[in-house]
Amino acid sequence: MNIVVCLKQVPDATNVRIDPKTNTLIRDGVESIVNPFDEYALEQALLLKDRLGAKVTVISMGPPQAKVVLREALARGADRAFLVSSRAFGGADTLATAYTLSLAIRKSLDSATPDLVLFGKQAIDGDTAQVGPGVSEFLGLNLVTYVREIELKSGVEVEERKFRAITVMDDGEHVVEGELPAVMTVVKEADEPRFASLVGSMNASRAEITVLDEKAFAADPRQIGLDGSPTKVVRIFPPPVKGGGRRLDWNGGASETLSELLKELKS
Amino acid sequence: MIETDILVIGAGPAGLAAAMKLKRGGFKGRVVVLDKAKSAGNHVFSGAVIDPAGFDGLLTESEIAALPCESRVNKESFRFLLGSGASVKIPWVPPMMQAHGYPVGSLSKVVKYLAQLAEADGVEIYHGFAVTELIRENGRVVGARTGEKGVDSQGVHKPNYLAAEEIRAKLVILAEGARGFNTTRLIESQKLASARPQVYALGIREVIELPEPVPGSGGEIMHTFGYPVDMVTYGGGFVYHPNDRQVMVGFAVGLDYKDAALEPHELFRRFKATKVVQRHIRGGKPVAYGAKLIPEGGFYALPRPYADGALIVGDGAGLVDGLRIKGIHLALESGVAAAEAILLGLDGVGERYDEILKRTRGYAEVKRVRNVHGGFSYCAPIGVMMAGFAWSTFGRIPWWPVGRVHADSDTLRAIVNRKSQTVNFPGSPDRLTDVFLSGTVHEENQPCHLKLGDSAKCEECAKKFDSPCTRFCPAEVYRREADGSLRIDFSNCLHCKTCEVKCPMSNLTWTPPQGADGPRYV
Ligand SMILES: Cc1cc2nc3c(=O)[nH]c(=O)nc-3n(C[C@H](O)[C@H](O)[C@H](O)COP(=O)(O)OP(=O)(O)OC[C@H]3O[C@@H](n4cnc5c(N)ncnc54)[C@H](O)[C@@H]3O)c2cc1C
Numbered sequence: 067m068n069i070v071v072c073l074k075q076v077p078d079a080t081n082v083r084i085d086p087k088t089n090t091l092i093r094d095g096v097e098s099i100v101n102p103f104d105e106y107a108l109e110q111a112l113l114l115k116d117r118l119g120a121k122v123t124v125i126s127m128g129p130p131q132a133k134v135v136l137r138e139a140l141a142r143g144a145d146r147a148f149l150v151s152s153r154a155f156g157g158a159d160t161l162a163t164a165y166t167l168s169l170a171i172r173k174s175l176d177s178a179t180p181d182l183v184l185f186g187k188q189a190i191d192g193d194t195a196q197v198g199p200g201v202s203e204f205l206g207l208n209l210v211t212y213v214r215e216i217e218l219k220s221g222v223e224v225e226e227r228k229f230r231a232i233t234v235m236d237d238g239e240h241v242v243e244g245e246l247p248a249v250m251t252v253v254k255e256a257d258e259p260r261f262a263s264l265v266g267s268m269n270a271s272r273a274e275i276t277v278l279d280e281k282a283f284a285a286d287p288r289q290i291g292l293d294g295s296p297t298k299v300v301r302i303f304p305p306p307v308k309g310g311g312r313r314l315d316w317n318g319g320a321s322e323t324l325s326e327l328l329k330e331l332k333s
Numbered sequence: 334m335i336e337t338d339i340l341v342i343g344a345g346p347a348g349l350a351a352a353m354k355l356k357r358g359g360f361k362g363r364v365v366v367l368d369k370a371k372s373a374g375n376h377v378f379s380g381a382v383i384d385p386a387g388f389d390g391l392l393t394e395s396e397i398a399a400l401p402c403e404s405r406v407n408k409e410s411f412r413f414l415l416g417s418g419a420s421v422k423i424p425w426v427p428p429m430m431q432a433h434g435y436p437v438g439s440l441s442k443v444v445k446y447l448a449q450l451a452e453a454d455g456v457e458i459y460h461g462f463a464v465t466e467l468i469r470e471n472g473r474v475v476g477a478r479t480g481e482k483g484v485d486s487q488g489v490h491k492p493n494y495l496a497a498e499e500i501r502a503k504l505v506i507l508a509e510g511a512r513g514f515n516t517t518r519l520i521e522s523q524k525l526a527s528a529r530p531q532v533y534a535l536g537i538r539e540v541i542e543l544p545e546p547v548p549g550s551g552g553e554i555m556h557t558f559g560y561p562v563d564m565v566t567y568g569g570g571f572v573y574h575p576n577d578r579q580v581m582v583g584f585a586v587g588l589d590y591k592d593a594a595l596e597p598h599e600l601f602r603r604f605k606a607t608k609v610v611q612r613h614i615r616g617g618k619p620v621a622y623g624a625k626l627i628p629e630g631g632f633y634a635l636p637r638p639y640a641d642g643a644l645i646v647g648d649g650a651g652l653v654d655g656l657r658i659k660g661i662h663l664a665l666e667s668g669v670a671a672a673e674a675i676l677l678g679l680d681g682v683g684e685r686y687d688e689i690l691k692r693t694r695g696y697a698e699v700k701r702v703r704n705v706h707g708g709f710s711y712c713a714p715i716g717v718m719m720a721g722f723a724w725s726t727f728g729r730i731p732w733w734p735v736g737r738v739h740a741d742s743d744t745l746r747a748i749v750n751r752k753s754q755t756v757n758f759p760g761s762p763d764r765l766t767d768v769f770l771s772g773t774v775h776e777e778n779q780p781c782h783l784k785l786g787d788s789a790k791c792e793e794c795a796k797k798f799d800s801p802c803t804r805f806c807p808a809e810v811y812r813r814e815a816d817g818s819l820r821i822d823f824s825n826c827l828h829c830k831t832c833e834v835k836c837p838m839s840n841l842t843w844t845p846p847q848g849a850d851g852p853r854y855v
């Protein structure tokens with residue numbers, strides 16, 4: 067059974083600052099991390115590996131530095147890693163990225179169809195949540211989004227191709243049943259990601275990472291990179307700064323504070 | 334079990350210098366460096382104005398030129414502060430303090446750069462692994478154990494529990510910085526300490542972003558002494574301009590201070606509010622914060638820097654020039670000395686390291702200024718006089734150890750009549766706001782890594798000293814609840830270890846929390 071997990075390297079949003087003059091990210095001192103949702107997707111894959119002995123392949127599309135996130139995934143227990151990287155992919159929007167990744171996924175499995183492809187719910191830099199669903203379209207696979215738990219019967223390869231997934235929706239949790247192969251996007255309500263062990267990190271630091279460029283799979287040049295991206299970013303700007311709220315201090319008791327608040331709201 | 338030839342604990346300047354020098358000197362074996370920070374440079378903290386002599390014999394000319402420091406010192410001054418307004422400019426910068434041409438910048442960035450060079454040399458560096466124990470066999474250090482991860486606050490294993498791992502080495506280099514967890518324990522158990530106790534200063538620093546770049550300000554530095562500390566407290570401030578947009582403002586106070594009411598962070602704010610400092614930072618916005626210990630015991634407090642199976646380098650071995658408050662070049666030099674000793678073979682490596690270390694320029698400096706701190710133990714003027722002697726006589730006079738030195742935990746006087754005073758510093762962050770700027774993060778659901786001993790001692794301390802931990806901690810980790818009990822917000826901790834050395838009852842122990850937790854200094 068083949069599970070593919072797609073991981074994205076993103077800037078650590080906990081200390082991102084916007085330059086007020088140029089409206090661009092201040093990259094100075096900002097670390098790169100694995101997109102947090104993707105870590106949960108990886109954990110689901112590794113749990114299935116623990117239970118069913120699946121083979122876990124991790125793929126990241128990005129600049130050469132993105133190898134770091136692949137090594138982190140290998141350190142936690144992934145089996146193989148591929149970096150999809152080329153100048154030709156630069157400027158890709160979600161459509162072009164989904165197209166490119168779908169080719170890379172097939173290539174990484176020697177054209178075989180994966181049983182399960184996992185993504186994080188969304189990437190914290192763009193927040194679009196479109197790449198996972200896009201890949202499911204390009205690969206023609208079933209899609210389940212916002213998954214917190216995946217159940218597969220053991221020995222799926224032969225007899226059973228069924229899955230049961232619990233998804234987290236606005237109106238509660240849904241239980242979705244369907245057939246593999248499928249693409250799923252995973253939320254943070256899923257199992258906590260595991261830590262990389264020191265032994266795992268040591269092995270990962272020596273592991274081979276295959277780099278795939280547009281020549282590695284026959285990509286249509288009109289569907290990759292900037293040319294393949296119908297999205298045009300007109301302008302990036304931070305939302306207007308909100309004025310601070312007012313704090314009502316607890317002086318005396320609840321009724322006093324409440325009446326003060328009501329007075330404030332009326333005026 | 335993992336095996337390596339050399340294990341280095343701590344990827345600060347000292348540890349990285351040792352690892353790199355080994356590889357550059359042709360060492361064929363495996364060199365593994367472990368660090369508890371999430372990523373390179375996150376747990377090192379400094380001014381920093383770096384004496385480039387430390388890079389000699391380690392980096393090439395072009396590597397030194399490519400250091401990630403935007404400026405070199407081009408303008409320096411030294412001031413005595415009389416109060417918040419008045420100050421006297423010392424007409425000449427004391428020769429030992431001169432730093433013309435020294436790189437100015439962030440130590441975290443420099444360490445990140447060194448880590449990249451070291452990895453290219455073949456050094457293996459792993460971040461996010463705290464070493465919680467040295468493995469010893471028949472007294473000899475034979476390896477180390479990393480901390481477990483995924484344990485909840487009750488000590489129960491979470492589903493993502495990761496067990497401790499063992500790594501065996503032919504030699505361990507301890508490069509944990511000031512008051513290192515394993516270093517302190519090794520010094521104690523192997524009786525490596527010198528006759529005089531090691532004492533520390535707490536250094537607190539913010540980076541302030543200026544509203545508009547001030548062209549030409551990059552490379553300017555200022556040191557101060559005097560206000561806001563009194564004559565019997567050891568302390569000094571600094572203002573460094575690493576570039577024309579940012580200013581690094583810091584204050585260090587000797588933790589042998591006696592006034593239990595003293596709050597180092599408040600001293601820092603007073604220092605920032607002075608007229609001289611305001612001239613440098615007016616209108617600026619603090620964007621980064623941190624605090625760390627500086628070993629200040631100097632020459633007479635140097636421990637023996639080796640034990641069977643282990644060498645100690647950098648701040649962990651007390652190697653700081655206490656007059657200039659500079660330790661980076663000594664960290665680098667001691668790391669290089671350790672590597673040179675190893676390159677000659679592992680037999681008798683400890684003694685050989687000690688010899689090579691004693692021949693370094695940095696060590697000679699530590700010796701020369703050996704009486705300055707003792708002088709300050711009387712009062713500031715005697716300290717300054719000792720600094721003068723040290724320079725004019727090349728450290729030959731006085732030849733005896735001056736002053737009396739007590740462990741930092743023993744210097745507080747009981748509070749008789751505490752006048753509570755709150756001072757308002759507009760635009761200057763309070764401790765908790767500053768904690769946010771340090772970027773410190775800890776998994777909340779884990780055992781508290783600050784171990785409190787006997788709570789009865791705290792009650793006694795509360796009466797006598799009014800719980801000084803609530804004031805000396807630069808991250809406001811300790812608070813007294815209404816019922817008198819001590820609350821410990823460990824997730825705010827900056828790993829500075831002040832609490833361990835200053836608690837008057839020696840009732841607190843700092844232990845490494847889950848690896849990768851802690852400040853995110855950049
Ligand atoms: C406010 C301030 C200003 C300063 N200004 C200057 C200056 O301008 N110039 C100058 O030369 N010096 C300055 N210093 C001193 C200088 O910062 C130190 O001398 C220097 O950083 C020491 O280097 P080190 O490698 O020994 O230790 P550190 O830099 O402290 O590095 C130790 C490393 O070990 C890691 N570590 C520790 N324990 C463990 C463990 N158990 N497991 C895993 N990893 C561990 C830490 O995470 C850290 O990365 C200043 C210090 C302070 C506090």
Ligand code: SF4
Binds near residue numbers: 800801837841
């Ligand atoms: S921890 Fe130490 S300083 Fe704090 S109250 Fe207890 S004894 Fe006093």
Ligand code: SF4
Binds near residue numbers: 807808809826830
């Ligand atoms: S709790 Fe101790 S080590 Fe942590 S910041 Fe406070 S004084 Fe420093």
